[in-house]
Amino acid sequence: MSDKNLTPMLAQYHRIKNDYQDALVLYRLGDFYEMFYEDAYKGAKDLNIALTKKKVGKDKYIPMCGIPYHAADSYISRLVAKGHKVAICEQLEDASKAKGIVKRDVIRVITPGTFFENEKMKSALSSVFPAGKDYGVSYLDLSTGEFFASVMDEENLISFIGKFQPKEILIPENRKFSFIKENFKNTFLTYLPEDYFDEESIKELLSFFNTVHESSFGFTEKEKSALHASAAILKYSRITQKSFLPFIATPRPYRGDIYIRLDYSAQKHLELVSANEGNIPLLRVIDRTLTGMGRRRLKFFILHPLKDVQLIKKRQEAVEELYQNSTVREKIREILNEIFDVERLISKISSGTMSPRDMVALKHSLKEIQNLKKLETSINSDFLKDLFSKIEDFHWLADKMEKTLEDNPPVHLKEGGLIKKGVDPILDELKEIKEKGNEWIKEYQEQQREKTGIQSLKVGFNKVMGYYIEITKPNLKFVPEHYRRRQTLSNAERFTTEELQRFEEKILSADEKIKALEYEIFMKLREEVAFISDRIAKTAQQVGILDAIQSLSTIAVEKGWVKPEISDNYSIEIKEGVHPVIAETVPDFVPNDLKMDEKSFFHIITGPNMAGKSTYIRQSAIIILLAQTGSFIPAKKGKIGVVDGIFTRIGSGDILSKGLSTFMVEMLEVSNILNNITGRSFIVLDEVGRGTSTYDGLSIAWAISEYISKKIRAKTLFATHYHELTKLEEEIRGVKNFHMHIYEDGENIKFLYKVMEGFSNKSYGVHVAKLAGIKEEIIKRAYEILYHLEEEQEKKIDETIINISQKKEDYLPLFKELQEEPAEKEYIQIIREIENIDLASMTPIEAMVFLNEIKNRIKKSSEY
Numbered sequence: 001m002s003d004k005n006l007t008p009m010l011a012q013y014h015r016i017k018n019d020y021q022d023a024l025v026l027y028r029l030g031d032f033y034e035m036f037y038e039d040a041y042k043g044a045k046d047l048n049i050a051l052t053k054k055k056v057g058k059d060k061y062i063p064m065c066g067i068p069y070h071a072a073d074s075y076i077s078r079l080v081a082k083g084h085k086v087a088i089c090e091q092l093e094d095a096s097k098a099k100g101i102v103k104r105d106v107i108r109v110i111t112p113g114t115f116f117e118n119e120k121m122k123s124a125l126s127s128v129f130p131a132g133k134d135y136g137v138s139y140l141d142l143s144t145g146e147f148f149a150s151v152m153d154e155e156n157l158i159s160f161i162g163k164f165q166p167k168e169i170l171i172p173e174n175r176k177f178s179f180i181k182e183n184f185k186n187t188f189l190t191y192l193p194e195d196y197f198d199e200e201s202i203k204e205l206l207s208f209f210n211t212v213h214e215s216s217f218g219f220t221e222k223e224k225s226a227l228h229a230s231a232a233i234l235k236y237s238r239i240t241q242k243s244f245l246p247f248i249a250t251p252r253p254y255r256g257d258i259y260i261r262l263d264y265s266a267q268k269h270l271e272l273v274s275a276n277e278g279n280i281p282l283l284r285v286i287d288r289t290l291t292g293m294g295r296r297r298l299k300f301f302i303l304h305p306l307k308d309v310q311l312i313k314k315r316q317e318a319v320e321e322l323y324q325n326s327t328v329r330e331k332i333r334e335i336l337n338e339i340f341d342v343e344r345l346i347s348k349i350s351s352g353t354m355s356p357r358d359m360v361a362l363k364h365s366l367k368e369i370q371n372l373k374k375l376e377t378s379i380n381s382d383f384l385k386d387l388f389s390k391i392e393d394f395h396w397l398a399d400k401m402e403k404t405l406e407d408n409p410p411v412h413l414k415e416g417g418l419i420k421k422g423v424d425p426i427l428d429e430l431k432e433i434k435e436k437g438n439e440w441i442k443e444y445q446e447q448q449r450e451k452t453g454i455q456s457l458k459v460g461f462n463k464v465m466g467y468y469i470e471i472t473k474p475n476l477k478f479v480p481e482h483y484r485r486r487q488t489l490s491n492a493e494r495f496t497t498e499e500l501q502r503f504e505e506k507i508l509s510a511d512e513k514i515k516a517l518e519y520e521i522f523m524k525l526r527e528e529v530a531f532i533s534d535r536i537a538k539t540a541q542q543v544g545i546l547d548a549i550q551s552l553s554t555i556a557v558e559k560g561w562v563k564p565e566i567s568d569n570y571s572i573e574i575k576e577g578v579h580p581v582i583a584e585t586v587p588d589f590v591p592n593d594l595k596m597d598e599k600s601f602f603h604i605i606t607g608p609n610m611a612g613k614s615t616y617i618r619q620s621a622i623i624i625l626l627a628q629t630g631s632f633i634p635a636k637k638g639k640i641g642v643v644d645g646i647f648t649r650i651g652s653g654d655i656l657s658k659g660l661s662t663f664m665v666e667m668l669e670v671s672n673i674l675n676n677i678t679g680r681s682f683i684v685l686d687e688v689g690r691g692t693s694t695y696d697g698l699s700i701a702w703a704i705s706e707y708i709s710k711k712i713r714a715k716t717l718f719a720t721h722y723h724e725l726t727k728l729e730e731e732i733r734g735v736k737n738f739h740m741h742i743y744e745d746g747e748n749i750k751f752l753y754k755v756m757e758g759f760s761n762k763s764y765g766v767h768v769a770k771l772a773g774i775k776e777e778i779i780k781r782a783y784e785i786l787y788h789l790e791e792e793q794e795k796k797i798d799e800t801i802i803n804i805s806q807k808k809e810d811y812l813p814l815f816k817e818l819q820e821e822p823a824e825k826e827y828i829q830i831i832r833e834i835e836n837i838d839l840a841s842m843t844p845i846e847a848m849v850f851l852n853e854i855k856n857r858i859k860k861s862s863e864y
């Protein structure tokens with residue numbers, strides 16, 4: 001449609017919409033935001049509101065739906081949560097004063113990753129830029145200003161996204177990166193033109209942070225792609241947020257290499273920060289933080305256990321100090337309890353969304369931070385000393401805010417009542433006029449009562465009429481002539497006088513001036529704070545770390561946890577460890593030990609269903625993880641030789657949602673583990689091989705166990721129902737059998753939840769079926785069948801195992817070849833497999849999975 005055929009309003013709408021094709025344009029019309037055309041269909045559907053029509057000419061209508069301006073926030077939240085981008089198109093001039101069509105433009109685009117003021121959404125952005133086989137990746141949380149970037153491989157990238165859970169990921173438009181989509185179904189991908197990531201954008205990034213050289217951010221030459229990713233994230237934020245752009249801290253390198261490898265599966269399986277339905281995540285159980293900053297920092301600690309013994313010990317000393325010194329700990333907690341989320345408050349400053357009440361909250365927090373700073377002299381550990389030295393005292397600013405701002409200001413900026421007396425002489429004078437005005441009114445009312453003799457005469461005010469004199473009907477006969485009638489009510493009439501009108505003008509103009517001046521003074525104060533917001537943000541960060549540390553000390557005191565001994569040794573020893581989450585809900589939780597060293601590092605754990613195997617192997621991983629974050633541990637005693645990664649393969653998780661078969665997902669996860677482990681890793685395997693036929697499953701479980709225990713020698717806990725695996729103990733040094741102890745009394749068994757040496761050769765599956773209430777006659781029959789099968793199988797398996805063990809070379813020639821010339825053989829094998837695949841019958845996902853597997857295998861082979 002050409003502009004000529006459109007009404008002026010629609011022509012304006014089309015011009016604006018043209019620039020925001022990928023967003024829903026909310027077009028302000030009086031008290032409503034309207035959506036038109038396609039946007040109206042989408043909006044009405046996703047908000048479940050009525051789709052209406054707008055008349056745009058004779059017999060011409062277009063689809064429309066609208067949301068009220070004053071309730072827009074909640075509607076916008078719903079649209080953004082559904083993955084829409086929402087362009088807010090405002091009226092830029094007063095409609096009553098506009099000549100012709102009111103000027104309008106988009107003042108901000110809200111996207112899933114940039115809705116920073118919405119606390120529920122937890123919006124954050126990431127961007128990914130390819131760098132050879134690696135990726136530059138950047139993360140920005142606009143609600144706190146936290147901004148960091150790094151370069152990493154695909155596995156680490158998935159783990160990174162899993163840890164930080166950005167709501168929106170920015171990607172160059174010619175790339176697909178479908179592995180991101182596959183792993184993070186609920187994350188929105190935004191494809192951006194290449195120039196968002198180019199050198200020019202890096203220059204803009206540098207100038208935004210007033211620096212001329214990239215090295216000032218601390219990135220090395222090799223990390224250039226992290227800058228490309230950061231440049232895109234900043235550009236996108238600036239373009240979408242416009243004048244609403246909040247505070248953004250200088251980007252810093254995220255040094256993944258000081259942390260252990262904790263892949264995405266392990267984060268999920270161990271239920272660290274989020275859990276499957278019905279379960280509670282670890283973080284929620286151990287969180288004793290008192291501020292938003294602390295909560296975020298504790299979450300970071302849990303997802304980033306450290307590798308370096310010295311770093312762990314330093315943090316541990318801090319936790320220990322506050323553990324022992326209850327006076328200082330309680331004092332710190334008292335103060336933290338009074339501190340608001342300063343990181344969030346600061347981010348609001350430059351976006352202009354900071355309300356007077358936010359400013360009072362900031363003042364209050366800065367005062368409390370000053371009290372915190374006073375505790376510096378009571379602190380001894382290096383870690384806390386260093387932390388306190390970085391907490392800046394902003395009492396001068398808090399004092400200034402105290403002197404300037406009213407203690408209980410209104411919510412809105414333009415209502416007045418923000419600024420205290422004594423700040424500005426002109427403001428004081430105006431306020432005096434206003435106050436005197438109230439007295440004047442009282443006197444005037446008295447005077448008029450006397451003059452007219454009407455005792456019920458009232459001088460009142462309302463927004464529409466201004467000041468008036470109200471006289472009840474029976475007294476109308478006494479009204480003097482110079483009174484001018486303004487309004488008739490049912491039982492009274494309202495009048496004004498020249499004198500009263502003159503007074504009104506003076507008062508109202510004073511009021512307007514007061515509001516304008518108060519606003520100006522507030523904005524000046526806000527600017528002053530904005531000027532040093534990066535310094536305040538740095539202090540807030542330290543307060544967050546302190547909060548996380550005290551939280552670890554507090555939970556340790558509360559639950560009687562102990563400080564583990566951390567070392568570079570290979571061995572791990574945990575005495576009477578418990579699962580910190582399950583022990584909360586199970587009243588008589590049975591503690592268990594774990595002892596691993598060079599002679600016993602691959603533990604095969606057997607035992608019936610429901611006997612506590614999974615709980616035990618997960619609790620061991622969680623205890624090691626906690627120890628390496630510097631935390632105390634839920635045990636009687638612990639000696640932890642640090643691990644460089646925690647890997648898990650547990651349960652079936654979200655297999656169906658991936659559209660892959662159970663077994664395929666299981667094997668993908670195992671393949672990832674095998675590709676990334678070292679001799680210093682800790683592995684938890686729960687029933688690997690269960691998803692396929694018994695013999696396939698057993699063979700794979702057997703081969704994996706051999707590989708890990710012989711070649712890699714990584715500490716492993718393997719819970720399994722394949723009792724045949726327990727034979728490995730005789731075969732391989734370091735493999736040891738354990739079982740969950742059961743008390744057996746005839747047909748009845750009792751779970752004791754105790755891990756004991758040796759294996760259990762019974763699975764008690766039929767017994768569990770009985771517990772579940774399956775009919776007695778079926779249970780009886782099952783026992784009969786079981787008895788025969790067990791006898792048969794025992795014989796067979798024993799023979800087979802002797803054969804595999806003694807004549808492995810004869811039975812498995814390929815196995816032997818692989819061990820001798822692994823790389824070449826693997827390459828030949830891969831070529832053969834590629835020749836044989838039937839592309840036509842593969843889905844794109846299967847093809848991707850195949851390709852990914854090949855890639856991993858080539859990578860693995862080249863490492864031999």
Ligand SMILES: Nc1ncnc2c1ncn2[C@@H]1O[C@H](COP(=O)(O)OP(=O)(O)OP(=O)(O)O)[C@@H](O)[C@H]1O
Pocket residue numbers: 582586588589590591607608609610611612613614615616753
């Ligand atoms: N140490 C313990 N002390 C007390 N109760 C426990 C202990 N460990 C586990 N339990 C209880 O037993 C239940 C089953 O534990 P878990 O899931 O670990 O068994 P499992 O042996 O892995 O079973 P399956 O083989 O069926 O997966 C837990 O939900 C918990 O209630």
